[in-house]
Amino acid sequence: MTVTTTNNAGTGPAGAAGTWRLGDRTVNRLGFGTMRLPQDSGWRPRDREQAVAVLRRAVELGVNHLDTAAFYFSPSRSANELVNTALRGHYDELVIGTKVGPGRDPSGDWLPEARPEQLRGQVEENLRQLGRDHLDLVNLRIGAALERGTGSLADRFGVLAELREEGLIRHLGLSNVGPEHLAEAQAIAPVVCVQNQYALGNRADDALVDLCAEQGIAFVPFFAIQSGTTDERVTALAETHGVSPAQILLAWSLHRGPHVLAIPGTGDPAHLEENVAAAGIRLSAQDMATLNSIE
Template sequence: MSATETADTTAGRRQPGGASTLAGHRVARIGFGVMQLAEHRPGRPAVTAEAATAILRAAVDSGINHLDTAEFYGTRAANANDLIRAALHPYPDDLVLATKVGAERDAANALLPAQRPEQLRASVEANLARLGVERLAVVNLRRLDAAPGIIAEGDQRVDLDSQLAELVALRDAGKIDGIGLSNVSAAQLRHALPAGIACVQNSHSPVDRASEPVLDLCREHDIAWVPFCPLGSAFPQWPKVADLPAVRTAAAALGVTPVQVGIAWHLAHYADTLLIAGTADPAHLAENIAAGEVRLDAETLAAIDAIGAIGAIDAIDSGAVV
């Protein structure tokens, strides 16, 4: 049976996009990624602490209860976890905090691999301390075998079994509820299944379908699917989903925005998809939340499915477990 719930309210609050489960926690299918609030992108103004607090509180007030974060989002002095704690602590009872390990910031704030088991443990402890909690709902292991992002080399090329053993030990100790994987192949996910995997975070969108074999395995095992770059525009080789003719045609016909059509496609593509689009713009937040009400008919879904795919991580789907 799928983990997806048919009801879409919790404690009297509507859950955007409906409800599913993540590591045993009931969550809205439209969540929020905090990275954009903590990292200054060229050509965009930095997000102030006041603006970050306002958008996080607005997200939670709207029914979003799944926040995606990481200790390495931002700088060593000020990061995404600081923003979450300042805005929301003490946390609502139903708030689900999912973080990521596998990288860290050095003294100059450069992003470096941190794949060794002892580094994973240290990162979990750092997340716990910075967020001010005793337990994390989910810890996602970000593998660094292939793009996008930094690549592990030398002693940072760590076997998956050693990493999973450390995360299982942390779960057994009550530090985390669920183990997630990020940027993995179908072979790696299949290898990790005995450890108990709560979710997978891979790049995926109508223009980036290389992870479909991983998604198929998630479907088979009722594993939550948490796509990053869901609108396809974070890297130069991916066009923006909202610019595609099939998406724009559907948006015009439905009287919604192309972004909302892109989000609705994800929600329809797999019942246990959880979206973590982030934004610093209240209008964009409202747009994302409203996308949970958009329904695409079979013809529209087929037209978007036909857009095709470009390779992103299929090079690591050779069957080898690194």
């Protein structure tokens, strides 16, 4: 199947919220996360053809920034393999970010931390699964050892900086971090994005979002829908705009700052259409004041 792309940055429905310069590439601010593709929220494997169709439709709608990981898999589906199958003919037009650090072993059990010497293998695993000779963007996730202060971020980020020098990685980012991690990493190599959990109703990282804006770094919130609030003011505003509460949560993220890039995840074709359409929602100053008053 051929994908008809409308994904020149700033075009297509996903371009309705504008673009951001991510390293040396321009992306539409409304992107896509692949975590929901291998399985649904009940951990049942998704229909493979539907998952492939969702990815192709996302790109048709102008999505050109995707977030993935080798550890997004169910017993019979791998998010990276689905991306490879659906989109490998379009890699030149896409920015595909992946993540290394804490992951999962082949049985699916979570590994709380990756040692520095394991990171090259994780990068190579992503290269193999995606069928690429370089990765556009790799985020170093912070795991248990670093949270306890017993591991070194510099040792791990230094390995990724070397892989960047070798040309295996174009750009580096961080995930699940605080401002102190950002500063430590920036002393080693440029950081183009921070990917943390953040949503309306879950705003512990407000100061970090502002810090990223000041420094021209993309802030990429995950769980913008899943950990978003169900406050009745969101529902009421959704009715006023004739959209869904999930779309209001995404629109709020995109209105939080021009450097905020949305990566909503879904394996549901109707949800995909809704999520991309959220890029075109215009919230007024009054709308934002109402939403920002939600604790």
